[in-house]
Amino acid sequence: MEKNRIKADCLVKTFTRNEKKNKKIDINAVDGISLSIGEGEIVGILGPNGAGKTTLLRMMSKLMRPTSGMVSIQIGEKEITDDIEVKRHIGYLSNNTKLYGRLSSRELLRMLGVLYGMSKEDTEKKIEEISEILSMGSFIDNRIEKLSTGQTQRASIARCLVHDPQVYIFDEPTLGLDILSSAAIIDFMKKERGRGKTILYSTHYMEEAEYLCDRILMIHRGKIISEGAPEGLKAQTGKGNLRDVFAELIEKEGIADEH
């Protein structure tokens, strides 16, 4: 928590939608969000569908350019803002980051090693290590299209690990997984936090967020409506669990909007 790792300054993303009556309407999917996350911290993003979670995470991982605002990463004394350089230090995972089905996991990881500018020896060593951690030994040489859902998810995580990034950005990593697989992912995140890694992730599972996160951001209509440790949020609203906190905040926002 002492040192800032990744920082976002007043991010705005505007999409232009064609609406009826010959009008083009600008929608701010993300509307001026600033945040900074320290080393060894897990931050969870909660919010209803369409709140702007995915857009925010895509901008944080430099997949999408913000309409305004800036994302930077602190490595040592250096503050990095260049898109390509920032990507080197981020491991991004979402439901849309599918793997090349016709390659094997090992081939994929080797290719990534070259693309991240790692030496051959380092890559091979890392692959062995990852294979061990995620117990991929039995299927690492099979074509990815032939793997089961859980194996595919493990291969996806392996993809984020190869370059040993300082920051993980996960967009709903446990969505649609069984208890065992999602427990493995939660376990993995906890371990990585222990190694001083920074994790920013979005989820719909409140219990999971409550259990895992050091800090929670509630997002609604592109804005942070509440922020704090799970305990603090509960105390603030006087509710017993995060689910009720969430429901209450959204309701309040809705009423505030109508006025």
Add this chain to the structure above:
Amino acid sequence: MSTKIIKTLVKKEMLDVFRDKKTVIMMLVIPVILYPLIFIGAMQVVAMISSSMEAQNYRIAVDAEDDGAFSRMLAEKGQKDDGSKASEAGGGRTEESGGAEEDADGENYTITLVDAGSITDYERALNDEEIDVYVSGAMQNGKMQYDIYYLSSATNSSYARNIVLDVFDEFKEELTEEKIRAAGLDVHEILEPVLYENKDTASSEQSLGSIMGAVLPFMLIISLMMGTMYPAIDTTAGERERGTLETILTLPVTSRQLIISKFLTVALIGIISALLNIFSMGGLAFYMYQIMDMQTETQSFEIAKFLPAILVCMLAVFAFSLFVSAVTMCVTSFARSYKEANNYITPLMLVIMLTGYIGFIPNIELTQTMAMIPVANICLLIKNMLIFKIDYTAIAVVLLSNVAYAVLAILFLSRIYDSESILFGDGKGGMQLFERRSNLQKGGVPTVSDVWFVVSLTIVLILYAGSMLQLKFGLAGVFGTQLLILFIPLFVVVYTKRDLCMTYGFRKTGIKNFLGGIFLIAGFIPINLVISVGLVSLLPDSAENVVTVFDELMSGNLLSVLFVIALAPAVCEEMMFRGMIFHAMKEKYRISTAIVIVAVLFGIYHMSLVKLIPTGLLGFVICYVAYRADSIYPAMLMHFLNNAFSVLISCCPEKMESVFPVLYRETLRFSDVMQLLGIGLILVGIGLVILQKGKIRGRENKMQKGIE
């Protein structure tokens, strides 16, 4: 670093593409296995056909008042053949002295003479294929007149007719010789006063090259296109469909590196498959050549002489594969799925093939301009190389222009891959026409896809039905065409529950917008006249055509002509172009883009190369006014005035000539041009100024409404 990244990415793309069955089938199985199989199969079919021909017996009936002279000749011929067949069946060539006859194709046949007396109705006999040819002959003015009846739809009858004609030639010759002899003259002297012989100065390599030049370039183009098509789809639309695009974007790789590696992969696979095709076809050609060589003594070829041609062809294949890959990828990058990409690629293939055909138009030479036209230039270059017509500048221009086009396309592509709307965009503006009608929401304007569909449907219908109506019913037919233009889009608009006022721009507008429109069109007419005359002088032949068609239509009563040619289009065409198309395009694209699309479509719709630019400009000007006025009514007025003016020029030439003598001059003098342009520009300027004022008022109205 960058080359290492690109190398890795290319390796990955290659692995990815090659591990797919479809690519392997397209690349290897088709050229290496399917072509030879098809070829050998085709050869066997040909052999079967020719063997079935040999056994053919033709039945011919002759009913002539020539004492049987012609029948005897026919019988003689048929008998001789019969004899030779009997004696040398299956022996190949016949070398009997006196010569059994062979027809032009070297096939044997027999003739059975059918008794003409037994045939009562020769037409029926021919139709029932009881006989193949019926010959009747009668004396007319002291000469024998033979009529040869045959059934052109029956193959046997057609062949038999050819034989009869051959016999007639001989028959005639014999009679001629007889007459000459009877007159006591030398037959040879009279019949062959001069002797001549063909001597081909083309080397045997050149004649082979010209034959290959007719086939090879097109084969190359097709095979390259087929080879690149699949990987192009796979690496762009396929990657997006499989969801790996977002993955690769998380990597520290620039979009240019990404595009270049994809492009190199596609081009490389294209080259490989083109080379496989060439080798496969070359192997077949060599095989054929060997077989022919054994059978007949043809001239020998020196393969070495083709070496420069082969080298340049290879270079051309490389350059063309760069071009085709880049262009195909530009198209497929817009697609979100395989299916969509396939839809996009079909028209592209048609365009490429059509452009390729230019290379086969006789008399088209590889000039500097032609060398710049993609596809056609490759065809022409290969053709020229094969007949040993080597022009180094042309070679350089062709190769460089292909590479330059590829580079441009790649630059464009890397811009696309940067734009997020393509990466993360949702497929908006889809077809509503085929949705369940109850699912459609009321109001709004048609989607762009709907409009494209309607426009292509209407234009195709007009192309067929419209021109037929016009030919059959003249002016009324033109009116019918206009009704098509009105009702087809209207049906779709109503069916998809669109808002009529919004779709067509039926809105009140200030008087100044009408006035501005009038000035603008009045200024536009003389300017367009200058442009049209300039264009007509470039394409003199087609211009005459246009005038004659137009004149025929104008020959009606002035009022009805005005109604059909001026008023109906002013309403119907405006509703389609400045109404539906413009408003739909405006929703999706920027205003300037929308106006240009409308103008281009309006130009194309008139389906004439000469009128393309003038009508396109007209469409542009009218569309601009419709946009400024935010209403279709001034556009209708302008369209009416423009068309009415043309009607008056054709219908009342005397009166119009006294007012505007310049319109009827054969050629425009320089002073005329300057005058017309000057007047035109002044009027256009006034029109624009008035429009500016009108617009401000319109805006004020809107603002007031907003406040209310």
